[in-house]
Amino acid sequence: MKIGIDLGGSHIGVGLINKDKILDSKQRNFVDSDKKNIKKSIVKYAIAMIEEIMKEGNLDKNQIELIGIASPGIISNNTIIKATNLSLSEFCLCQEIEEKLGMKVQIRNDAKCAGLAEKKYGSLKKYKDAVFICIGTGIGGAVFMNNKLLEPLRYEGFEIGHMIIEKNGRQCSCGKKGCFQAYASIKALKERVTKILGERGDVSGQYLRENLLIKDNKQVQKEVEDFLNYLKIGIGNLIDIFEPEAICLGGSFAYYEGNPILDRLLKKIEEKDTKFSVGKVPDIVIAKYKNDAGIIGATL
Ligand SMILES: [Zn+2]
Structure with a gap:
């Protein structure tokens, strides 16, 4: 099993994924106060939702193969270089989650992620x-x-x-x-x-x-x-x-x-x-x- 994170301009979603099936998911919309320190808010919500999903599913770290993040904007070396609709730049989200949870995290541009899902399992x-x-x-x-x-x-x-x-x-x-x-x-x-x-x-x-x-x-x-x-x-x-x-x-x-x-x-x-x-x-x-x-x- 893997955990997928969908980071959008106004929300963050976390899901427990097995191949193309979403077994459980949590959503959170950003409110105005979150946007004041958006980096901190993203890390806080992502970790809380991952922990919640793992607790509900009675899962431990060893059962999660990977945490993958789909993010808008330009990504390089596992870092968000620039995401204009989140007003973000130079954000090492993967590293922050890795350090807090001790699990492997990867990030990629959201359109590439969605395209990969459609190519592997969906309409393409x-x-x-x-x-x-x-x-x-x-x-x-x-x-x-x-x-x-x-x-x-x-x-x-x-x-x-x-x-x-x-x-x-x-x-x-x-x-x-x-x-x-x-x-x-x-x-x-x-x-x-x-x-x-x-x-x-x-x-x-x-x-x-x-x-x-x-x-x-x-x-x-x-x-x-x-x-x-x-x-x-x-x-x-x-x-x-x-x-x-x-x-x-x-x-x-x-x-x-x-x-x-x-x-x-x-x-x-x-x-x-x-x-x-x-x-x-x-x-x-x-x-x-x-x-x-x-x-x-x-x-x-
Ligand atoms: Zn443009």
């Missing part, structure tokens, strides 16, 4: 060449060629959310302008649509999905159309660069399975002007594990 299992796109707060990616996760030597690479798709475009949290994720992440869509709807504060994913379908709100419909067009451009770029057999859409966008908005995207991708490549459009599949892919993949 039968494909050799595939691209995983995690569409949520930002946009992350993982690329597989001949069944292997592509990994640069120094950092994680494949930061597909920060490829520029609009010159002098919208400001991205990374400092650049016109990044893919400033147009085609769920966060970007949510921010624009909730403003039109006059909502204050955060709304649920379900509320957003339902409101995107209200046809008589022309402003909302324009935002949905723009969002889908930018997603199509980004996906078309990835098809031309990697020529994958399949593209898997994950993150909170995976919850659009069965929603007419996903059907509209699939139709757009089939259009002639999506790609240069002569091959047929890759299979577009939805992440089997949806938002759980990260916590499962953290153990891989």
Whole structure:
């Protein structure tokens, strides 16, 4: 058995994992006071939840093979170098947990973790060449060629959310302008649509999905159309660069399975002007594990 930790912009989740099964899990949302010393809060919650899960399962250290962490941002040498949505830099989370619990801890970028889970157990299992796109707060990616996760030597690479798709475009949290994720992440869509709807504060994913379908709100419909067009451009770029057999859409966008908005995207991708490549459009599949892919993949 292994323990997976999913670190997000606003929450931390810890799960007891056996292959692709989550046997037990705990969640904690960060409140404003946690953010004042976010490093300390993350370590405190992670350790408390790991200990709780082990106690409940009557487990001792020797029964846990590994603790794996899926974290947003740039990871190198088991350290979070930079995670802009957590306002973190140079954070040795693994070392802190290792020292306190005396167990082996590994960390990797969350989109790579989620991609690994889908490749090993989920929607990408039968494909050799595939691209995983995690569409949520930002946009992350993982690329597989001949069944292997592509990994640069120094950092994680494949930061597909920060490829520029609009010159002098919208400001991205990374400092650049016109990044893919400033147009085609769920966060970007949510921010624009909730403003039109006059909502204050955060709304649920379900509320957003339902409101995107209200046809008589022309402003909302324009935002949905723009969002889908930018997603199509980004996906078309990835098809031309990697020529994958399949593209898997994950993150909170995976919850659009069965929603007419996903059907509209699939139709757009089939259009002639999506790609240069002569091959047929890759299979577009939805992440089997949806938002759980990260916590499962953290153990891989
Ligand atoms: Zn960016």
